[in-house]
Amino acid sequence: MKVIGKHLTVDMYGCSFANLDNLEFIKNAMLTAVSEANMTLLNFSYHKFEPQGLTALALLAESHMSIHTYPELGYAAVDVFTCGDHSRPDRAVSILKGFLKPEKTKTTNIKRGDFGSESDMKPKVRISIAPLRRVRNTGAKVLNFLSKVK
Template structure:
């Protein structure tokens, strides 16, 4: 199966409390990211938590962008999933970084739908021989000890 979509998950650390707790600011950042990344916004939904934090979702023709904020930690969890070749999820992430201004980020790039070669789909079993050897050696030591008596 070929790659169906690109999925970027981004952990943003060291963001300002005020930015992460401002629903209108985050909504503006997401809508700007959608436009700049050549995506099509179908719907926008959000929820503001009390005393702080929010969740925002941009439903796209290409898939979605979501943000979950934890202002008390200065942390935002960002998810950008797109299908098709015309959208640019990396550009959307860059725009969101420019708005949220994290001190540090961790980005994971996932190719959705790509199973690789057929051999990659089979479970991999890893067996370590060292523990078995230790058990055998211990057993031999016990037998030698008992024989000596």
């Protein structure tokens, strides 16, 4: 199956408290990013929390963009998911970084719909027996120690 969409999740650290708690600033940043990244805005929705923080969502023809802010931590969680080849989620993230000016970022790029092969679709189950091995090894060490002490 081919890749259906590009999904970028970005953790932005060290952002300004004032910017993260300013709805008009965040809205302007998101609408600029949507426009510059060749995306089509369908709807913009938000919720302002008390005493601080907000969640903003841009519903796009290509999918969505969201920001969750934690001003007290200087942290913003950004999510940009787009389908199709004409939009540029990486450009949107770059614009948001320009607005929020984080000191540090962590970006995760996810290819949505990319299963590779049919075997990749099967759930993988891992069973760890390391704790049992540790108990057995500890018991052997205790017995060894006790046999040496005389």
